[in-house]
Amino acid sequence: DAGVIQSPRHEVTEMGQEVTLRCKPISGHNSLFWYRQTMMRGLELLIYFNNNVPIDDSGMPEDRFSAKMPNASFSTLKIQPSEPRDSAVYFCASSPPSTSGIKRDTGELFFGEGSRLTVL
């Protein structure tokens, strides 16, 4: 089965340019997460969707960042305008719905391979 698919894998851009990162979650998963990873701050949750609806976007750093999930199989994270401090690896992850009626959060997030962004 295909895992979480992210594109592009690598992006080098200049400050001020718009960046769009894309994610296709695992089919059947109903939760999608965008994380950012840096050496200094580790993995930080940016935004979390459940059934295509944004549930928690408190981690989005500022208005330059926006995320959408128009359908169950696609999400984008956009940075406009980009800045050098946005350089990081951006991960998308998805998780399946709870099947037992008990809370979902047992920890199984399925991560993509990440999009490495460098802003010059």
Place this chain on the structure above:
Amino acid sequence: QKEVEQDPGPLSVPEGAIVSLNCTYSNSAFQYFMWYRQYSRKGPELLMYTYSSGNKEDGRFTAQVDKSSKYISLFIRDSQPSDSATYLCAMSLNSGYSTLTFGKGTMLLVSP
């Protein structure tokens, strides 16, 4: 104080050594505790998870949770070069839409 503290390492050990990786946390409401393994240039993948306090064993890996001390550990027995990776602890609250809080990760290097 950060919610989850984890020594970044790197931790270098010879093949066959017993490895101990640890995290401390400040939020006593955390109920689920996980360890993710992340190979270089890859996304994290779930290695083990435990609910509340106690031990869980899976092959060469043992996860321990001590909620009274707010301390979790991952032990790797008979470490192999293929265990070389970054290990991230993660934890979540007991609520419907809670999300994971990750440690920064400890880099482990196992030399042959």
